[in-house]
Amino acid sequence: xxxxxxxxxxxxxxxxxxxxxxxxxxxxxxxxxxxxxxxxxxxxxxxxxxxxxxxxxxxxxxxxxxxxxxxxxxxxxxxxxxxxxxxxxxxxxxxxxxxxxxxxxxxxxxxx
Amino acid sequence: xxxxxxxxxxxxxxxxxxxxxxxxxxxxxxxxxxxxxxxxxxxxxxxxxxxxxxxxxxxxxxxxxxxxxxxxxxxxxxxxxxxxxxxxxxxxxxxxxxxxxxxxxxxxxxxxxxxxx
Numbered sequence: 001x002x003x004x005x006x007x008x009x010x011x012x013x014x015x016x017x018x019x020x021x022x023x024x025x026x027x028x029x030x031x032x033x034x035x036x037x038x039x040x041x042x043x044x045x046x047x048x049x050x051x052x053x054x055x056x057x058x059x060x061x062x063x064x065x066x067x068x069x070x071x072x073x074x075x076x077x078x079x080x081x082x083x084x085x086x087x088x089x090x091x092x093x094x095x096x097x098x099x100x101x102x103x104x105x106x107x108x109x110x111x112x
Numbered sequence: 113x114x115x116x117x118x119x120x121x122x123x124x125x126x127x128x129x130x131x132x133x134x135x136x137x138x139x140x141x142x143x144x145x146x147x148x149x150x151x152x153x154x155x156x157x158x159x160x161x162x163x164x165x166x167x168x169x170x171x172x173x174x175x176x177x178x179x180x181x182x183x184x185x186x187x188x189x190x191x192x193x194x195x196x197x198x199x200x201x202x203x204x205x206x207x208x209x210x211x212x213x214x215x216x217x218x219x220x221x222x223x224x225x226x227x228x229x
Binding site for chain 2: 004006032034043044045046049086090098099100101102103104105
C-alpha cells in the first residue's frame with residue numbers, strides 16, 4: 001500500500017537550532033516526493049520537490065531510497081518557519097498522474 | 113493574479129440538504145483535484161480530473177460528486193450531506209506535467225470549512 005508517515009505531530013525548537021522533520025514512505029515503485037507547507041492563515045503551498053533538487057528558504061531534503069525516507073532539514077531555524085509541514089508522495093505509473101498522497105503533517109513551532 | 117478560488121469559504125448546513133462548493137482556477141491547468149483535511153488524517157483525495165469531461169475517484173469518494181464541464185471549474189457536490197462530511201475541503205490544480213517530466217506543483221485554494229449538523 002502507498003503510504004506516507006510523519007511520526008511527529010509537533011516539533012518545537014528554539015530559533016537558531018537545527019530542524020529535521022521526518023518523513024517515511026511506503027511505495028514499491030519510484031515515487032516523486034514533495035514537501036508542502038501551510039503557514040498560519042495561508043493556503044497550502046509547495047516548499048520543494050526532490051526531483052528538482054532545489055533548496056528553498058534554507059530547507060533541503062534528500063531522498064533515501066534504501067531507508068524510504070525524505071526528511072526535511074534546515075541548519076538554523078527561524079521564527080518565520082513556524083508552520084504545518086506535509087510530506088507527500090506522487091506515484092509514477094510510467095507517466096505523471098498528479099495524484100498526491102499526503103502524510104498527516106508536522107507542526108513546527110520555532111520558539112524565540 | 114494566478115490562483116485557485118473556492119466558494120463559499122465557510123458553510124454550516126443540515127443533514128440531507130444538497131450543497132455545492134465551487135472551485136475555479138485561472139491558470140489553464142488540465143489537472144484539478146479535491147481533498148478533505150481531517151485532524152490526524154492529513155489530506156485525502158476525494159476526486160480528481162485530468163481534463164474536461166474526465167473525472168475519477170480518489171481515495172474517499174463516497175458521498176461526493178464532481179463535474180468538469182469547463183477547464184477552469186471543478187465543483188464538488190454533496191447530494192445528501194451527513195455529519196461525517198464535516199471537514200476542511202481544498203481544491204487544487206496543476207499542469208499535467210512539469211518541464212522536467214515529473215509531477216508538477218499543485219496550487220491550492222484557500223479551503224472551505226464545512227459543518228454538517
